[in-house]
Amino acid sequence: MSIEKAAPRRRNQATLEVILAATYELLQQNGFDRLTIEGVAARAGVGKTTIYRWWPSRGALAVDAFLAVVSPQLSFNETASASEDIRQQVRRLAAVYDGEVGKIVREMIGSAQFDSTTLALFNEGYLQPRRTAAKAALQRGIEQGEFRADLNPEHVIDALYGPVYYRLLTGASIRDEAFLSTLEAYVLDGISLKGTACDQRSLRE
Amino acid sequence: MSIEKAAPRRRNQATLEVILAATYELLQQNGFDRLTIEGVAARAGVGKTTIYRWWPSRGALAVDAFLAVVSPQLSFNETASASEDIRQQVRRLAAVYDGEVGKIVREMIGSAQFDSTTLALFNEGYLQPRRTAAKAALQRGIEQGEFRADLNPEHVIDALYGPVYYRLLTGASIRDEAFLSTLEAYVLDGISLKGTACDQRSLRE
Amino acid sequence: MSIEKAAPRRRNQATLEVILAATYELLQQNGFDRLTIEGVAARAGVGKTTIYRWWPSRGALAVDAFLAVVSPQLSFNETASASEDIRQQVRRLAAVYDGEVGKIVREMIGSAQFDSTTLALFNEGYLQPRRTAAKAALQRGIEQGEFRADLNPEHVIDALYGPVYYRLLTGASIRDEAFLSTLEAYVLDGISLKGTACDQRSLRE
Amino acid sequence: MSIEKAAPRRRNQATLEVILAATYELLQQNGFDRLTIEGVAARAGVGKTTIYRWWPSRGALAVDAFLAVVSPQLSFNETASASEDIRQQVRRLAAVYDGEVGKIVREMIGSAQFDSTTLALFNEGYLQPRRTAAKAALQRGIEQGEFRADLNPEHVIDALYGPVYYRLLTGASIRDEAFLSTLEAYVLDGISLKGTACDQRSLRE
DNA sequence: AAATAATCGAGACGGTACGTCTGGTCTTACC
């Protein structure tokens, strides 16, 4: 009787891509809160059921669509100075968040406050990969003798990027150079090995 | 001739208070995304029109209700050490945000990403007063010779509180003592006047 | 300026007239079902309370407004032939009902189906006066020897005007000459004294 | 190949019947002007959208509900005398209109004054079928030699039923035997071939 | 090549809430 049937999940990859593309377009045009499953279905020429079959919520769909487009960006350079690499990456991030992507990131985080699945997806798919890359830069800095070996990379990243996200989410300017360099002074000096860190800081400011 | 006519808005104060109370109760019980104008009207025993008359959006109503309840909290102590006052206030904030209020703050910020009026209200009614208090503490620190006189208070506050909000909004633990003390080390040492700041830091960690 | 004291009720009459005028204008423009008390109050520059004070319902207000304008119309001629007077009056009525007044009469009767006060007002203020005039014409016909003395004027009027209102209310043409003359043939012949009634009709048709 | 595709409307017949039944019940209980779409939806256990999907207006819904219940009534007998059949049918009609159905008919016609769709539906679904039956009776009368062959059936029906509806709509008694027999005397005599009514007319015309 | 079965588009369905409109009552401030 119970001859094991092969699981014939034949999901149509093309369909999923059409859905994600439609979702991202609508996300750009109208923002997350005017994104509706019905709208995506209509735009993608797809039945609502198909969307519900593959995504658990509107937020999950939006995050997926966002990731498909935005993920391959914002990498770190690898120059001689890890410290300088981090400084530059922070500025690239600020530049990107100053535009359309920033609006979508704001809305992703905003909507994630109301749906833990969305939050988890956004964390795992977006924030964590970025933190991993930052950790690698920090590790390089340690190995190159720039940073203290006992730093806690999670806390450093929180201290460095937290204020950027905070300003993004509270409507403050994200590309304020004075803000960015002050921030770097506190954090990067805080993790610097050189005794001159304090001195240099006082000199710079 | 043209004697200024008094504003003809004769809003009923009692009614508004009933509405705000009902809103806050529902906010606590069900969260912001299940807060509906109809629900508030029903709970408050009030016509929907009355709510729409005085608040431009659901978010604005929620912020007002939140402010009416939560505002008079989270003050700073005033001991001999401004630095210590700040440390303690950060911990009190973390403790409060670890509970119900934290959930509401997350949702306020979350919803503010979709409505600029809500964001403005939350900023002006909640965040700015808190920042003003923090600025006063910083100022006291300067006057007492604890902090550098040339610090930019806005940036210091961003650097100090930004990571807290970032962790709150990305689901990380808000009361992680290691995180908090590391953060303070970076920022408070960064603004400390004493040359020993760096030394003390290295000793502590 | 001119401090005109007292004159206690003087304002009332003027106010009522303003209200009735505003009502009739709105009745013409938008029809009965889009007539609202609020609209009338706004148009007349009057408080809603004032309207509610003097009229029990929207229908009653509409009927009053209608009567104030339309009443002094549609009189009977008094020629040698009562029969001919009636024939002519029916045609005048049909002509008037073919236009704007007809639309309002339709809507008055329509709304009267839902409010007995409106129906009573319309009956007493509009239909009965008209029936009284018709009865006078019938009476003259009896006295002149044109009509049978034992006719029941109410029933004659029902038979003569009923079909006109019926067609008005069911959307049929009200000025169909064949319809009108057939109708008159049945009714006026039915009440005619002379055997020659038939003759006269055949000559005419 | 290109065989006409069937209409993709997959309406659920059972749902529609539930809606019509609920509508009629509410119509009976509260009358047309207190009939609300929301009320019908609640009573029928149906979404409002479903009602709006299939009926353009409250009036159209009410007419449909009325037709579903009332249509199969008020037929004509077929005895030897067409004249007598008509007389009896008029009395049956008057009897039915004297009760609950009469109230609904009044309200249908009343509401039809404000919505041409409702008027058209009521005409086509209710009045015209009844007129068709009456025309058949007249035709039988002609063929049996009771009525003049040149009568215009539309006008005869207007003359016969118009006053009944007129009295119904103006609040007069609908079962007044004197009224009914007077009316029949005028109209049926007017179309009779037999010499009693007006001998000379039949000869000449 | 035919039979089989998951997947698809379409959209009807019972619902919830929206933001608006109006009803009828009650309140306030001016004249």
Place this chain on the structure above:
DNA sequence: GGTAAGACCAGACGTACCGTCTCGATTATTT
């Protein structure tokens, strides 16, 4: 001290989407 202006509670309006549920019509293996 009467009235305009309008706030108030109530509740229906017609619309937008929700998430579930059929429908046939593709397709893509499996037989």
